[in-house]
Amino acid sequence: xKGAKIIVIDDENIVGKMIKATFEKDGYHVETFLSAPPALxxxxxxxxDVIITDLxxxxxxxxxxxxxxxxxxxxxxxxxxxxFASMDAAVEAxxxxxxxxxxxxxxxxxxxxxxERLLGG
Amino acid sequence: MKIVHKIILANLxxxxxxxxxxxFAYQNLQLLLTKLRYVEIADDLNAxxxxxxxxxxxxxxxxxxxxxxxxxxxxxxxxxxxxxxxxDIIRAIGEPNYxxxxxxxxxxxxxxxxxxxxxxxQESLQVRIREAGQRLREFADHITKLERANVxxxxxxxxxxxxxxxxxxxxxxxxxxxxxxxxxLKSLKEIEKVAHAIxxxxxxxxxxxxxxxxxxxxxxxxxxxxxxxxFFTKKTPDELDSVMKAIxxxxxxxKQHEEMIIQSKxxxxxxxxTAGVAHELGNPLNNISMLAQAYTxxxxxxxxxxxxxxxxxxxxxxxxxxxxxxxxLDFSKPKKPNRAEASINAVIQKSLSLVxxxxxxxxxxxxxxxxxxxxxxxxxxxxxxxxxxxxxxxAIQASSAGDELRIRSGLDDTxxxxxxxxxxxxxxxxxxxxxxxxxxxxxxxxxxGTGLGLFVSYGIIQNHQxxxxxxxxxxxxxxxxxxxxxxxxxxxxx
Numbered sequence: 001x002k003g004a005k006i007i008v009i010d011d012e013n014i015v016g017k018m019i020k021a022t023f024e025k026d027g028y029h030v031e032t033f034l035s036a037p038p039a040l041x042x043x044x045x046x047x048x049d050v051i052i053t054d055l056x057x058x059x060x061x062x063x064x065x066x067x068x069x070x071x072x073x074x075x076x077x078x079x080x081x082x083x084f085a086s087m088d089a090a091v092e093a094x095x096x097x098x099x100x101x102x103x104x105x106x107x108x109x110x111x112x113x114x115x116e117r118l119l120g121g
Numbered sequence: 122m123k124i125v126h127k128i129i130l131a132n133l134x135x136x137x138x139x140x141x142x143x144x145f146a147y148q149n150l151q152l153l154l155t156k157l158r159y160v161e162i163a164d165d166l167n168a169x170x171x172x173x174x175x176x177x178x179x180x181x182x183x184x185x186x187x188x189x190x191x192x193x194x195x196x197x198x199x200x201x202x203x204x205x206x207x208x209d210i211i212r213a214i215g216e217p218n219y220x221x222x223x224x225x226x227x228x229x230x231x232x233x234x235x236x237x238x239x240x241x242x243q244e245s246l247q248v249r250i251r252e253a254g255q256r257l258r259e260f261a262d263h264i265t266k267l268e269r270a271n272v273x274x275x276x277x278x279x280x281x282x283x284x285x286x287x288x289x290x291x292x293x294x295x296x297x298x299x300x301x302x303x304x305x306l307k308s309l310k311e312i313e314k315v316a317h318a319i320x321x322x323x324x325x326x327x328x329x330x331x332x333x334x335x336x337x338x339x340x341x342x343x344x345x346x347x348x349x350x351x352f353f354t355k356k357t358p359d360e361l362d363s364v365m366k367a368i369x370x371x372x373x374x375x376k377q378h379e380e381m382i383i384q385s386k387x388x389x390x391x392x393x394x395t396a397g398v399a400h401e402l403g404n405p406l407n408n409i410s411m412l413a414q415a416y417t418x419x420x421x422x423x424x425x426x427x428x429x430x431x432x433x434x435x436x437x438x439x440x441x442x443x444x445x446x447x448x449x450l451d452f453s454k455p456k457k458p459n460r461a462e463a464s465i466n467a468v469i470q471k472s473l474s475l476v477x478x479x480x481x482x483x484x485x486x487x488x489x490x491x492x493x494x495x496x497x498x499x500x501x502x503x504x505x506x507x508x509x510x511x512x513x514x515x516a517i518q519a520s521s522a523g524d525e526l527r528i529r530s531g532l533d534d535t536x537x538x539x540x541x542x543x544x545x546x547x548x549x550x551x552x553x554x555x556x557x558x559x560x561x562x563x564x565x566x567x568x569x570g571t572g573l574g575l576f577v578s579y580g581i582i583q584n585h586q587x588x589x590x591x592x593x594x595x596x597x598x599x600x601x602x603x604x605x606x607x608x609x610x611x612x613x614x615x
Contacts, residue, residue, distance in 0.1 A: 012408055019411075105411070108414045
């Protein structure tokens with residue numbers, strides 16, 4: 001679904017930047033944030049289709065973003081990314097609740113395929 | 122030798138001593154009675170002999186023949202008395218003396234009889250009568266005196282014997298009670314010390330306390346008598362030895378358990394470390410990967426500047442990884458500490474001067490009390506300074522303006538360790554976080570905490586054979602206490 005709107009939240013700015021650069025080439029609209037609060041505020045202004053969020057962040061973490069987003073707008077797809085290599089307790093906690101999950105490092109192509117699948121396009 | 126056997130042995134000795142004393146006293150008493158019996162007989166005999174001498178004198182003065190008959194009769198009486206009491210007299214003065222006495226009496230009797238038959242005018246006969254009478258009287262007197270002296274000697278001997286026995290019994294009773302109580306008390310004291318040490322976390326062993334060693338003659342005696350050997354072999358542990366053995370095995374088991382706990386904690390912290398490393402490395406790795414993917418995908422769209430920027434970012438992220446790996450290597454392979462004898466107070470002052478600016482900016486009150494004349498510690502000054510700065514920085518970061526930072530140094534109760542306390546009146550650490558403050562990558566700081574400071578500090582203090590402990594209460598503050606062993610003279614050769 002070309003033209004879909006995506007929010008990326010990750011305290012590593014390269015993640016957002018690279019997703020933005022590669023996705024916008026394919027016609028997606030991508031906005032990037034280094035922490036959750038401004039992203040959540042942005043969501044209140046406009047509807048978005050997909051949220052890609054890091055799990056471990058200072059302050060509001062990925063779990064909380066997931067809870068807030070799903071409560072307020074259950075249609076938004078949430079994809080979790082994390083540098084935790086193994087499926088540890090934190091990863092287990094988000095499994096089944098998130099729409100998909102990518103351990104870092106991941107393939108941008110896989111992320112694209114996933115988003116297309118989630119958006120039915 | 123068991124304590125109970127020692128007590129039995131001592132009691133047997135005392136009983137034997139008392140029995141011997143009793144026997145000795147009884148024998149003396151028997152002898153005394155015999156002697157007294159003789160003295161009684163002798164008094165009777167002497168009275169008779171005195172009467173005989175009086176009759177003899179009368180005979181010589183008045184030439185009365187009836188006196189001779191009197192003497193004869195008295196002598197016969199005395200002889201009969203001696204005969205009837207023969208046994209008692211012999212027991213008291215011995216057979217030779219008795220025979221001598223008998224001879225004197227018989228001699229006298231014969232002279233008297235001769236005088237009766239041949240008439241009393243014969244000069245030589247008179248002399249013989251006098252001589253025989255005198256001899257009898259003197260000998261009887263002599264024997265009686267001798268026996269009285271014997272009686273006195275026996276009484277004195279008994280008195281001394283009883284006194285010596287009493288002293289010996291007292292000494293042996295005191296000796297054994299001293300020996301047993303010393304052994305028990307000293308052992309109990311040793312056990313008490315070990316129990317204290319164990320409760321303090323030091324699993325040392327009890328050393329057997331033997332205030333007195335069994336004397337050599339006792340060993341010889343025991344080795345010569347097979348019956349005693351079954352009871353008193355030196356190798357048989359006594360009751361206290363058994364207690365100490367039990368305590369030692371308990372201490373050993375506790376030590377093993379503690380080692381197991383430490384081992385499992387180590388494994389757990391390796392797990393935490395691994396997870397931490399994975400996470401720390403995961404981010405830069407992902408960044409490099411994404412940069413490379415985007416670079417490939419967007420290659421044609423990217424300008425020259427952008428391509429260079431991408432590659433520079435790859436380089437930066439690689440550096441990030443290199444730093445993490447370098448830090449980890451530093452922590453996992455601690456540099457050999459460069460130790461020197463140092464005054465801990467000087468190190469504290471130096472550390473404070475290094476963080477002085479930070480303290481001023483944060484507006485935190487500082488209260489430093491360092492004990493005078495503290496013994497030196499053998500430390501790597503830079504490493505200990507790193508620990509102190511780390512703890513002081515943490516305290517400052519946990520405090521707000523107007524809070525107080527207290528720093529104390531002093532000796533612990535045993536005098537073997539220097540204690541340094543760094544206490545703040547800041548936020549405190551939540552109880553659920555306390556067990557993890559020394560774990561690698563554990564941090565409660567909002568930003569910029571690596572979670573390695575306390576982990577590294579812990580390692581440094583451990584390498585110095587010291588301890589680091591934390592106490593904290595939410596809202597009232599946190600106190601870190603470091604102990605470092607006092608520098609011993611013999612270790613430094615000074």
